[in-house]
Amino acid sequence: MQLSIKSADKLKPIPDSSALSFGTIFTDHMFNMDYNPEKGWHNPRIEPYAPINMDPSTMVLHYGQSIFEGLKAYRTGSGSIQLFRPKDNFKRFNNSCRLLCIPEVDENFLFDSLKKLITIEKNWLPDAPGTSLYIRPTIIAMDPFLGVRASYTYRLFIILSPVGAYYSAGFNPVKILVTKDHVRAVRGGLGEAKASANYAASLYAGEAAHKEGYTQVLWLDGIEQKYIEEVGSMNIFFVIDDEIITPSLNGSILSGITRNSVLALSKSWGLKTIERRITIDEVMQAHASGKLKEVFGSGTAAVISPVGELKYGDKVITVSDGKVGSVANKLFKALTDIQYGREKDTMGWIEQVI
Ligand SMILES: *Cc1c(COP(=O)(O)O)cnc(C)c1O
Numbered sequence: 610m611q612l613s614i615k616s617a618d619k620l621k622p623i624p625d626s627s628a629l630s631f632g633t634i635f636t637d638h639m640f641n642m643d644y645n646p647e648k649g650w651h652n653p654r655i656e657p658y659a660p661i662n663m664d665p666s667t668m669v670l671h672y673g674q675s676i677f678e679g680l681k682a683y684r685t686g687s688g689s690i691q692l693f694r695p696k697d698n699f700k701r702f703n704n705s706c707r708l709l710c711i712p713e714v715d716e717n718f719l720f721d722s723l724k725k726l727i728t729i730e731k732n733w734l735p736d737a738p739g740t741s742l743y744i745r746p747t748i749i750a751m752d753p754f755l756g757v758r759a760s761y762t763y764r765l766f767i768i769l770s771p772v773g774a775y776y777s778a779g780f781n782p783v784k785i786l787v788t789k790d791h792v793r794a795v796r797g798g799l800g801e802a803k804a805s806a807n808y809a810a811s812l813y814a815g816e817a818a819h820k821e822g823y824t825q826v827l828w829l830d831g832i833e834q835k836y837i838e839e840v841g842s843m844n845i846f847f848v849i850d851d852e853i854i855t856p857s858l859n860g861s862i863l864s865g866i867t868r869n870s871v872l873a874l875s876k877s878w879g880l881k882t883i884e885r886r887i888t889i890d891e892v893m894q895a896h897a898s899g900k901l902k903e904v905f906g907s908g909t910a911a912v913i914s915p916v917g918e919l920k921y922g923d924k925v926i927t928v929s930d931g932k933v934g935s936v937a938n939k940l941f942k943a944l945t946d947i948q949y950g951r952e953k954d955t956m957g958w959i960e961q962v963i
Contacts, residue, residue, distance in 0.1 A: 610650070610651070610715075610718060611653075612654065612655065612725060613652075613653070613654045613655070614654070614655045615654065615655070615656040615657065616638070616657075616729075617657035618657075620637050621636075626736055626737040626771065627737040627740075629771055629772055629773035630773050631743070631770075631772050631910070632743065632772065633770070634771055635658050635769065635770050636658060636730040636768075636769040636770070636771070637657060637658055637730065638655050638656065638657060638729055639655070639656065639658045639726075639768045639769075640655050640722050640723070640726050640765075640766060641653075641654050641655075641656060642764075642765045642766075643765075644712055644763040644764075645761065645762045646761055649712070653722055655722070655725060655729060658768065661766070663751070663753075667749075667750070667752070667753055668750040668752045668753075668754055668760045669760075672757060673805055673806045673809065674710070674749070674750035674760055675709075675748065675749045675750065675804065675806070676705035676706065676709055676711060676747070676748050676803055676805065677705075677745060677747040677748075677803055677805065678698045678699070678705075678745070678747075679743065679744070679745060679910070680692065680694075680695055680698045680909060681741040681743055681744060681772075682741060682742040682744060682962060683742075684734045684735070684736050684740075684741075685951075686949070686950060686951065689961065689962075689963055690731060690961075690962040691948075691960060691961050691962060692727075692962060693866075693947070693958055693959065694866050694870070694960075695720060695723065695960050696716065699719050699720055699746075701803060702714065702716075702719075702803075704801070704864075705803045706748065708802040709759075709799070709802060710759035711748055711759070712763065719767075722767070723746075723767060724960075726767060726769065727744075727769070727962050728962060728963060730769055731963060733769065733771050735772075738774060739773070739774025739776065739945075740772065740773055740774055741772055741948075742769055742770070742771055742772070743769070743770045743771070743772045744767060745768050745769075746765070747765070747766055747767075747768075748763055748764070750762075750763060751763055751764050775912070780938070780941065781915075781933070782915040782917025782918070782928070782929070782931055782933060783825060783906075783914055783915070783916055783917065784822065784823045784824055784916075784917060784919075785823060785824065785826070785827045785840055785904075785916050785920070786817075786818040786825075786826055786827065787826075787829065787919060787921040788814045788818070788827070788829070789922065791814035791826075792810075792829070792830070792831035793807060793810055793814075793826075793828045793838065793839070793861075794807055794810065794828075794862075795832060795861055796830075796831070796832070796859060796860040796861045798831070800861030800862060800863065801860055801864065802863075807863075808842070811826065811828075811842070814828075815841070823920065826841060827839075827840045827889075827919065828840070829889060830859075830861065835888045835889065836856065836859075836888055837887050837888065839862055839863065840906045840914075842863075842910075843867075843907055843908035844862070844863070844868035844906065844907045845904070845905070845906050846871060846904070846906075846907065847892055847895070847901065847904050848901070848902040848904075849895045849900050849902065850900050852883055853875050853880055853936065854882075854883045854885065854887055855868060855871075855883075855884055856884070856887055857884040857886060858884070859886070867907040867908050867909060867912060867944070870907075870956075870958065871913075871940055872884070873956060874943055874944070874956075875940070880936070892919075893926065896928070902929065902936075903915070903935075903936050903937055904919065904929075905934070907940075912941055912944050913937050913941040913944065915932075915933045915937040915938075916928055917931040917932070947959065
C-alpha cells in the first residue's frame with residue numbers, strides 16, 4: 610500500500626503549550642484509510658484535518674460499531690519525539706477489531722503511517738512540562754444501512770491533539786465512588802475491547818458520581834457486583850500490606866498498557882505484584898485492619914492516579930491519609946521519566962519518531 614500525502618493550504622496557529630487542556634485542539638493533518646470487501650483496507654492518506662461526510666443512515670451512528678485507541682507522543686529534553694509502547698496499542702486495536710467484527714489492520718503499516726503523520730505535525734508537539742501530543746486512532750462502520758449486522762465498509766482515521774499536563778494543579782489524589790447500581794461491562798461482552806459503546810455505558814454512573822462530588826466511578830463485576838474491575842477509564846491497583854494487587858484480566862476488563870507497565874516496573878524493583886480476583890469487601894476489610902496502604906488507577910491520560918477517598922454504600926474511607934502514597938509516587942516518576950526521556954528505557958518501551 611502506498612501512503613499518499615496532501616498538505617493543508619493554510620496552517621492553523623499553534624497554541625501556547627502552557628495553556629493547553631484535553632482534547633479541544635486538533636492539528637492540521639489527519640490520517641485516513643478506507644475498507645470495503647473488494648479492496649480490503651485501501652487508499653491510506655495523510656490529508657488536511659477535515660469533517661467526515663456521512664449519510665444520516667451511516668451504521669456507526671445507529672448501532673455503535675466503533676473502536677478507538679489512545680496513546681501519546683512526548684517531546685524529550687533534547688527536542689526529539691518519542692512514543693511509549695505504540696505497537697501494543699495497535700495490537701490492542703486489532704483485538705478490539707475482532708470483538709466488534711471489524712476487519713483487522715496491518716499493525717506495522719499503521720505504525721509507520723503514524724510516525725509519518727507525527728513527523729509532518731512535529732511543530733505541534735508541546736514542550737511545557739507534562740504536556741504531550743495525544744493520538745486517537747479510530748475505526749467506524751460506514752455502510753448507509755439501517756439493518757442490524759456488521760458493516761461491510763469502514764473508515765479508519767488518526768487525529769492528533771496537543772494536550773496539557775494532567776496534573777496542572779499538582780499530583781493530587783481523587784475521590785472515587787463505588788457503584789452498586791450500574792455496571793460497565795460483563796464477561797462475554799465488550800469490556801475487553803476499547804469500544805465506544807463501553808463509554809456510552811459508563812456515562813450514567815459517571816454523572817451520578819459527579820453529582821455526589823466524586824471524580825470517577827469504581828466498577829464492580831457485572832454478575833455478582835462483588836469483584837473489582839476498573840476505575841473510570843483506568844485500571845486499578847491496591848497496595849495491601851506489602852503486596853500490589855490488581856484484578857486479573859477476566860474478559861470484562863480492558864488490558865491497559867499502563868497497567869502492564871506498572872506490573873513490569875514493580876516486579877523489576879522486587880515488589881510483590883499479584884493479578885487476582887479481589888472483592889470490594891476485602892478492600893474495605895483491609896482498610897478496617899489498617900492494611901490498605903494505597904489505591905491508585907493507571908492509564909495513558911493520567912499515567913498514575915492516586916485515590917484518596919473511596920465511598921461504598923454509606924461507608925466512606927480515606928486512603929493514605931488522602932495523600933499520594935509512596936508506591937504511586939515512585940511509579941508516576943519512573944513512568945514519566947521514561948516517557949519524557951529523562952531516564953534510560955531499559956524495558957524496550959520507547960519508539961523514536963524523530
Ligand atoms: C484505555 C482504557 C484503560 C487504560 O489503558 P491504557 O492502555 O493504560 O491507556 C483502562 N480502562 C479502560 C476502560 C480504557 O478504555
